[in-house]
Amino acid sequence: MATPDRFRLDGQVVLLTGAGRGLGRAMALAYADAGARIAGAARTLAQLEETAELVAERGGEAISISTDVADSDAVEAMVDRAMSHFGRIDVLVNNAGGGADGDGSPLEQLTDEQWRWGIDMNLTSQMLCARAVLPQMTERGSGVIINVASGFGLRGGRDNWMYVSAKAGVVNFTRSLAVTYGPMGVRTNCIAPGIFPHTPQALERWRGGRYIPVGRAGLAWEMGPLAVFLSSDAAAGISGETIAQDGGGLAAIGPTGWAPRIRLTEPS
Amino acid sequence: MSEFVPTPNPQQPPDPFLLKGRVALVVGAGDPLGRAAAVALAEAGADVAVASLRAGPQEVMRVNSVANEIWSLGRGNTALTLDATNGNSVDAAIARAASELGGLDILVNAADLPVAAPLDELTPEDWHAILDANLLGPALTARAAARLMKPNGFGRVINLVSVLAARGVANTSAYAAAHAGVLAMTRSLSQEWARSGITVNALQVGVYEGQHGFGDDPETVSRVARMLPAKELVKPGDVGSAVVALAADSGFITGETIAVDGAATARV
Numbered sequence: 001m002a003t004p005d006r007f008r009l010d011g012q013v014v015l016l017t018g019a020g021r022g023l024g025r026a027m028a029l030a031y032a033d034a035g036a037r038i039a040g041a042a043r044t045l046a047q048l049e050e051t052a053e054l055v056a057e058r059g060g061e062a063i064s065i066s067t068d069v070a071d072s073d074a075v076e077a078m079v080d081r082a083m084s085h086f087g088r089i090d091v092l093v094n095n096a097g098g099g100a101d102g103d104g105s106p107l108e109q110l111t112d113e114q115w116r117w118g119i120d121m122n123l124t125s126q127m128l129c130a131r132a133v134l135p136q137m138t139e140r141g142s143g144v145i146i147n148v149a150s151g152f153g154l155r156g157g158r159d160n161w162m163y164v165s166a167k168a169g170v171v172n173f174t175r176s177l178a179v180t181y182g183p184m185g186v187r188t189n190c191i192a193p194g195i196f197p198h199t200p201q202a203l204e205r206w207r208g209g210r211y212i213p214v215g216r217a218g219l220a221w222e223m224g225p226l227a228v229f230l231s232s233d234a235a236a237g238i239s240g241e242t243i244a245q246d247g248g249g250l251a252a253i254g255p256t257g258w259a260p261r262i263r264l265t266e267p268s
Numbered sequence: 269m270s271e272f273v274p275t276p277n278p279q280q281p282p283d284p285f286l287l288k289g290r291v292a293l294v295v296g297a298g299d300p301l302g303r304a305a306a307v308a309l310a311e312a313g314a315d316v317a318v319a320s321l322r323a324g325p326q327e328v329m330r331v332n333s334v335a336n337e338i339w340s341l342g343r344g345n346t347a348l349t350l351d352a353t354n355g356n357s358v359d360a361a362i363a364r365a366a367s368e369l370g371g372l373d374i375l376v377n378a379a380d381l382p383v384a385a386p387l388d389e390l391t392p393e394d395w396h397a398i399l400d401a402n403l404l405g406p407a408l409t410a411r412a413a414a415r416l417m418k419p420n421g422f423g424r425v426i427n428l429v430s431v432l433a434a435r436g437v438a439n440t441s442a443y444a445a446a447h448a449g450v451l452a453m454t455r456s457l458s459q460e461w462a463r464s465g466i467t468v469n470a471l472q473v474g475v476y477e478g479q480h481g482f483g484d485d486p487e488t489v490s491r492v493a494r495m496l497p498a499k500e501l502v503k504p505g506d507v508g509s510a511v512v513a514l515a516a517d518s519g520f521i522t523g524e525t526i527a528v529d530g531a532a533t534a535r536v
Contacts (some may be wrong), residue, residue, distance in 0.1 A: 215275035252523065
């Protein structure tokens with residue numbers, strides 16, 4: 001039995017930022033399994049090349065592009081490189097980003113530079129990449145953009161400033177991209193991951209705890225199928241949408257296990 | 269607070285969108301979305317029981333024809349009739365589906381009773397009928413299904429609702445309230461069953477092709493379609509694909525509502 005064709009990406013080209021490690025690497029492997037070719041981009045070339053090797057081991061094809069997603073010239077050069085190698089970009093995954101220097105500090109101590117860097121890294125970077133890939137998508141009349149936000153794009157956090165603001169910006173940037181470029185055949189969606197630890201030890205620390213409703217943290221590979229689905233024709237009806245993958249965290253309020261009982265008729 | 273057992277990690281499947289060996293029940297399979305969900309699940313490899321809400325000859329005929337489609341795909345199937353507002357009827361039908369197909373892993377609530385009239389014209393009896401069909405029904409099917417799913421530590425409950433659950437349209441007060449109620453129930457049940465391996469999610473569907481009363485009038489269709497970035501109504505098959513994506517998910521997406529609406533709710 002084979003996967004229904006609608007969920008496959010055979011022959012398509014995916015430009016994936018932050019592809020050198022973590023969730024980006026996991027998505028690269030899932031895209032390769034779905035039949036796509038990958039242009040992986042990040043700052044550190046050595047990590048990208050490791051990802052490309054893992055893709056090749058699965059029978060896929062990936063090239064590695066060193067870039068700085070917060071710099072518009074570097075982003076243009078990244079897209080030129082991917083276009084000259086593959087001739088097209090069907091899917092852009094805006095995955096690069098992360099906690100910024102200054103997040104975790106009291107607001108009074110935050111510097112202007114820390115604020116600008118955090119917003120540039122997590123929001124402006126996604127605009128630069130989208131702006132650079134869109135012309136060839138609209139010219140062809142097809143394309144998919146996937147922006148990676150965070151649960152913190154939909155809720156606040158104590159002493160969390162640039163990250164929450166930028167990620168909330170990503171959620172709404174997604175909507176305007178969908179509304180604007182939908183008529184030109186480009187769908188845009190957003191994934192809001194919850195807690196996906198980088199190490200097995202960190203993964204174990206979350207198991208059975210009360211913070212994540214399902215009782216475990218996310219595994220990097222679990223991001224892959226969602227990204228592939230949203231990139232495929234199977235998601236043709238979905239655009240402008242943000243999908244949380246967070247073990248039920250955003251659906252909840254209060255600690256997991258809070259299960260009050262109140263009888264239908266209380267004595268007065 | 270109750271005590272929880274730690275949740276184990278899921279195994280990464282070789283193919284993330286195949287449902288081979290899974291058993292699904294689609295309630296309301298005589299409607300276009302239910303039919304599309306049932307066929308998409310079968311195409312992805314699941315055995316599928318299909319249920320109609322009423323025992324009227326036309327509805328029974330429609331559901332039987334969906335069962336025939338599933339049979340022609342080479343999957344196990346059975347057609348049932350149940351009264352979704354009657355707990356005993358629901359329990360008996362779900363027990364029969366599980367015994368004929370060997371268990372129950374996936375429940376899709378696709379039953380839909382659209383009613384549109386000014387509040388002034390809605391009687392309390394109308395409200396009861398609308399809330400019973402659209403809200404009590406999914407509660408009773410989820411209750412019966414979860415009793416079978418909990419011992420296996422695995423279940424996927426997928427509730428289909430209208431975009432009216434999230435946006436106001438005149439003359440849909442009772443219908444919209446019932447569907448918004450399904451979304452609130454989805455979040456609550458996602459927490460109630462978070463440590464039982466059962467995810468509960470919703471698809472919030474925009475006006476779709478052939479939708480009774482909303483998507484089957486040519487003038488309404490063209491006026492609604494013009495407002496959408498995609499310039500066309502949602503296709504039932506796109507909802508079917510999204511059902512497969514949630515049914516095949518590894519379990520970290522729960523309590524979530526995904527709009528399948530061609531970016532209708534992304535815009536102002």
